[in-house]
Amino acid sequence: MARDTKTCFLFDVDGTLTPSRQKITPEVLNMLKDIKSKVYIAFVGGSDINKQIEQVGDDCLKIFDFGFPENGVAFYEGTNLVEQTKIIDVLGEELYKKFVNYCLSYFSKIDIPIKRGTFIEYRNSMINLCPIGRSCSKEERKEFKKFDDVHLVRQKMVDALQKEFGKYNLQFSIGGEISIDCFPKGWDKTYCIQHLEKKNIKNIYFFGDMTHPGGNDYEIFVDKRVVGIKVEGPSDTVKKVYEKIKEKELFYSKGVDNCFYLLNITTNEFENPFLTRKSSRVPLDALKKDCNITEKPLRCKFSSLNTLLFLKIYTGKNNQDLPDLIQKPKCNSINITKKGLNGRLAKVGIIGKNSS
Known part of the structure; x- marks a missing residue:
């Protein structure tokens, strides 16, 4: 099969290519290497490039044709950084300090079974908020997810943030198992589409797990420029990728x-x-x-x-x-x-x- 240079398979990372905050499996790596000869492949995630490398491996940028850490606000073509934009340049220091102070006060008032450290993480493209703290263990992460599913800790915080800061053109989405992403409107994962369109890519297939309203894959999943495919984890991603390849295979x-x-x-x-x-x-x-x-x-x-x-x-x-x-x-x-x-x-x- 000749490579279809008009088509790109675009993957969320956490929960799609890898288990949540864990490393990629050989099964998924083999799938990526296999389909790269057939279509362009790219990843998009909210975390910075260092966290993507932690999960996908040191060759992360070599594996993919295009890399979009931080929702595409950072754009890599192969190993070359093509573009980088910073949220602080949009918000300004005063609004950023106001936002951080509000979130710290909010965290101090919520009652959850466990709290650890790193409740706010500044990234170039977003501010990541974590009620339990990002330094929690894998087991604590899973326990918080179960607690949050019942008590809606993150959804209630999103509602409060929307009421307080929505007027500043900020957007909030629940990501992964423990956190909330905050970013300027339009800086969700749809931001990366513009880079692919500039490469004359006409068919974009997006694979993601958090595709429900409020999830951090939702906006790109429903975008009319993309064919959205919901997955339930890495193994399901492999299955659905090959189903799509079979549909497109050039016989x-x-x-x-x-x-x-x-x-x-x-x-x-x-x-x-x-x-x-x-x-x-x-x-x-x-x-x-x-x-x-x-x-x-x-x-x-x-x-x-x-x-x-x-x-x-x-x-x-x-x-x-x-x-x-x-x-x-x-x-x-x-x-x-x-x-x-x-x-x-x-x-x-x-x-x-x-x-x-």
Whole structure:
């Protein structure tokens, strides 16, 4: 499969690529290395680059094509820092001090089973607030999450902050298991989309776990420029990534002899196409000839393919030499049965069947 340079798989880190505040697993690393040859891959997270490296590893920036720590306010292309903006330049020192003093006073008044240290953490792109304190242990973190699920400690603080500081164009979202993120409106994870659009990336698939309203993945999950995919943890991420890859997989290549090589697969085999190795050789001229083009949206009918064929089509710049029917940006896929074209259009691909 040729790499689709118009598509990017964008991942939240904490809770999506890794367990909460833990290191990435070999399973997820292998998945990332595998799909990088097929699409662009990028990460976006609220933490700074050092915390991303703690979880993903020292090669974090080498693994991904693009890195967006701090919600993309810091932008890395490979290992190169392209852009960095700071929240303090937006808020100013006076508003920042007012905000910190309010939060410290609020923390002193709430009653929770355990409090540790580091209740406020300044980051370039946001202020991270933590009722239990970020220095808590993994076990204490889990216990606080259970307590918070019942008593809504963080949601109540978000409501109070919104009432007190919403007028300053600030936004608040619950992140991970223990914290709240505060940042200027528009500095949520959607901030990174502008960088991808500048790279002429047209299809962005976002994978995240905190996609509910108020969660720190919510804004980008519902953004119309993105296809949002909710996951329940790293293993679920791997599963859903390969499901999406299977939908997009390009099951053809153009040979030096001016032919298409198409996989011969049955309906059942398509459920796991990576196990299929047989192929059909179809000359380009024959492919063009066998397609009866009627009207837009494109409708075609094959007459010489001797098996069920599933051909995924990309319309990117790498396909300049493909037939006109595939070239057209709005080319839709079609289903062809033994009786011929049934007229039902799908999103991508061409399905053909010959009764022989």
